[in-house]
Amino acid sequence: MLRADFDRNLKLLQDDLIELGNLVGQAITQAMDALKNRDLAASQRVVAEDDVIDQKRFELEDQCIDLIATQQPIAIDLRTLMAVLHISVELERVGDYAEGIAKVTLMMGDEPASKPLFDLPLLADKASDMLGRSLDALILRDAGAAEQVCEDDDQVDNLYKKVYRELLTDMTRDPKSIRRATYLLWVAHDLERIADRATNIAERVIFLVTGKLPGVNQS
Amino acid sequence: MVDGSAAVRAIDLSVYYGSNQVISGVNLDVARHKITAIIGPSGSGKSTLLRCFNRMNDLIPSFRMSGQVLFEGRDLYAPDVDPTEIRYQVGMVFQRPNPFPKSIFDNVAFGPRINGFHGDLEALVEQSLRRAALFDEVKDRLKSSALTLSGGQQQRLCIARALAVRPRVILMDEPCSSLDPMATLAIEELMRELSEDYSIVIVTHNMQQAARVSDFTAFLMGDEKRVAELIEFDETRQIFTNPADERTEAYITGRFG
Numbered sequence: 001m002l003r004a005d006f007d008r009n010l011k012l013l014q015d016d017l018i019e020l021g022n023l024v025g026q027a028i029t030q031a032m033d034a035l036k037n038r039d040l041a042a043s044q045r046v047v048a049e050d051d052v053i054d055q056k057r058f059e060l061e062d063q064c065i066d067l068i069a070t071q072q073p074i075a076i077d078l079r080t081l082m083a084v085l086h087i088s089v090e091l092e093r094v095g096d097y098a099e100g101i102a103k104v105t106l107m108m109g110d111e112p113a114s115k116p117l118f119d120l121p122l123l124a125d126k127a128s129d130m131l132g133r134s135l136d137a138l139i140l141r142d143a144g145a146a147e148q149v150c151e152d153d154d155q156v157d158n159l160y161k162k163v164y165r166e167l168l169t170d171m172t173r174d175p176k177s178i179r180r181a182t183y184l185l186w187v188a189h190d191l192e193r194i195a196d197r198a199t200n201i202a203e204r205v206i207f208l209v210t211g212k213l214p215g216v217n218q219s
Numbered sequence: 220m221v222d223g224s225a226a227v228r229a230i231d232l233s234v235y236y237g238s239n240q241v242i243s244g245v246n247l248d249v250a251r252h253k254i255t256a257i258i259g260p261s262g263s264g265k266s267t268l269l270r271c272f273n274r275m276n277d278l279i280p281s282f283r284m285s286g287q288v289l290f291e292g293r294d295l296y297a298p299d300v301d302p303t304e305i306r307y308q309v310g311m312v313f314q315r316p317n318p319f320p321k322s323i324f325d326n327v328a329f330g331p332r333i334n335g336f337h338g339d340l341e342a343l344v345e346q347s348l349r350r351a352a353l354f355d356e357v358k359d360r361l362k363s364s365a366l367t368l369s370g371g372q373q374q375r376l377c378i379a380r381a382l383a384v385r386p387r388v389i390l391m392d393e394p395c396s397s398l399d400p401m402a403t404l405a406i407e408e409l410m411r412e413l414s415e416d417y418s419i420v421i422v423t424h425n426m427q428q429a430a431r432v433s434d435f436t437a438f439l440m441g442d443e444k445r446v447a448e449l450i451e452f453d454e455t456r457q458i459f460t461n462p463a464d465e466r467t468e469a470y471i472t473g474r475f476g
Contacts, residue, residue, distance in 0.1 A: 003472070003473045003474060006473075072427060073472075074426075074430065074459045074460070074471055074472060075459060075460060075461065075462055075468050075471055075472050076468055076472060077472050078459075078460065079460070079461070210461075211460055211461025212461075
């Protein structure tokens with residue numbers, strides 16, 4: 001087998017990317033749990049962990065640049081490296097949204113835990129699910145599964161609009177809730193953006209498998 | 220992909236040496252004023268195919284072919300076609316620079332003189348050397364032996380020599396394989412310039428060179444009996460980003476060959 005060393009490095013690169021994906025997935029879960037449980041210490045940990053995520057993203061970029069410079073990748077190898085590069089940036093941004101949710105919990109401070117979170121947990125579940133499936137599609141090189149992720153983004157958008165309306169209604173009904181509802185609106189927005197990033201990742205998987213970028217006609 | 224105005228067109232072209240078939244059923248259009256690269260493993264018939272385009276294979280006694288090669292729509296192998304005349308119109312540059320042991324000037328003037336050129340020979344030589352991006356380097360020593368030039372300069376001299384007989388197509392068989400990286404880049408740059416006025420076909424085992432310099436890429440590969448087929452022919456960008464055939468992908472990504 002020619003290029004066994006290069007193949008091994010490509011495999012390691014993908015393993016590192018998936019590891020970054022797992023870290024980011026955990027960050028979302030932990031940030032949401034901390035929000036539900038009013039757990040400030042856990043929120044602080046999510047904020048601190050984001051530095052690790054940022055660091056890993058740059059390490060991945062560095063590995064990609066190394067391989068591009070030394071191996072002159074083309075065809076599937078080039079598409080793999082470009083996909084890893086883009087997906088690592090998307091994941092890093094998802095990490096920032098998880099951090100954003102954790103910071104909201106910190107800002108809300110000692111608000112009682114009993115107050116409703118509307119559909120935010122459901123929104124978080126859906127966004128996390130899309131993120132997980134986009135990474136599964138990457139591992140399996142499954143363009144069909146990736147397309148499904150892109151299609152599911154509409155569901156998240158609709159749910160986000162519903163949460164938005166409910167939060168506005170809440171603010172109108174009880175001006176004392178405005179501060180808290182505004183914070184929750186930020187969380188909803190972060191979650192909606194996570195689903196968008198998952199969609200971007202899925203598009204990169206489609207590119208990796210088929211060589212096609214959305215909206216770019218190829219002969 | 221390539222329209223009807225192909226400079227050279229191979230139609231169902233098969234080649235045999237004696238009883239051995241070496242190329243099977245190639246259909247390929249060489250686009251006008253574009254660079255077409257032919258890539259493939261060693262022994263995959265790249266040079267044989269290239270040499271069909273100006274009847275260089277005629278010189279091999281056991282050579283036989285079926286199918287057609289059209290040069291600007293004309294059957295290259297029709298009985299009334301003079302192979303010598305074809306080789307002026309379809310010029311060739313070889314792997315190792317092969318200047319004649321004559322002066323720089325006489326090398327370039329050689330073809331036109333044989334052809335009975337009656338115009339301004341000095342102007343033609345200068346123009347050809349300029350087109351080959353060599354004139355400024357040799358203008359003060361046109362009477363010196365061509366053999367005093369560096370390898371890269373000799374190869375550009377050979378290109379100037381081919382240009383002097385005003386070809387339509389230039390065939391290049393591994394033109395940079397004996398050159399260093401800088402001389403190679405100079406030839407590649409020259410090819411891009413020349414493709415504005417000439418149709419160029421280059422055989423190369425350097426895939427990065429094919430990727431850098433060509434507009435279209437043809438991938439040839441031998442089957443288990445070592446009979447070469449055209450596996451894939453497409454725009455170079457497509458071949459090197461998303462080839463359709465997995466054999467092409469395996470070859471260009473270095474997984475075999």
